[in-house]
Amino acid sequence: KAGVTQTPRYLIKTRGQQVTLSCSPISGHRSVSWYQQTPGQGLQFLFEYFSETQRNKGNFPGRFSGRQFSNSRSEMNVSTLELGDSALYLCASSLARRLAGGDSYNEQFFGPGTRLTVL
C-alpha cells in the first residue's frame, strides 16, 4: 500500500510570497494533520482535517490555512511568507476510527515532508 506522499519535496520562496503544499494520504485514511518542524521549536501541530472539516487547530497565525478535498487529499497554504516560516512541513494521515472499548485506531502515518526555504 502506498504511503503518504507530499509535493513538492523542496521549495524556495521569497518573503511576502505565498505557497501551497500538497498531501495525499494513505488510501482509506480520513484524517490528515499538518506539522511544522524547525530546529528551534521542534515538531509543532498546525491543524487536522477530517471529512473536509478542520477538526483541530494549533497555535499558528491566520497566514497558515488548509483544506481537505472529498478524496481526503489536503493542501496547506502559507500567505505572506516570513523568514521564520522556513521549515520542514510534515503531513500525517490516519484512519481515525474508534474501536470498541474506547481505544481509537488512529496511528499517524507521516509523509517525507516538504522542505520550505524562505529567502
Next chain:
Amino acid sequence: DAKTTQPNSMESNEEEPVHLPCNHSTISGTDYIHWYRQLPSQGPEYVIHGLTSNVNNRMASLAIAEDRKSSTLILHRATLRDAAVYYCILRDVDNTGKLIFGQGTTLQVKP
C-alpha cells in the same frame, strides 16, 4: 494537553537492550501513552501505545507504571537503525489527529 519529560539524549551499544524513560505525572485517566520515533531525514513513525497494561509489538515493548505517572519504552536489542529521536506523547482518546511533540530523546547506538 498533559506534558511529558524525557532525557535529552541516551547512548546504547548495538545488540544491547535500551530503556527509554518518560515521566508524565499529570496524566489524566483518558490519556493514552504513545511513542513515535524519527529517523534521520524522515518523518516520525509510530512505535507503540498503551493505556494501563504493558504492551508488546514487533518493534518494542512499553512498560507502564502502576500509577501511570511514568512509562518506559524498551528496545530489546538495539541496532544501528534504531538511532533516532524518540518521542513520548500523551493523547486523549478523542484527540485523534493531534500529536503534541516534546523535545524527545536522541538515541545514539554505538557499534
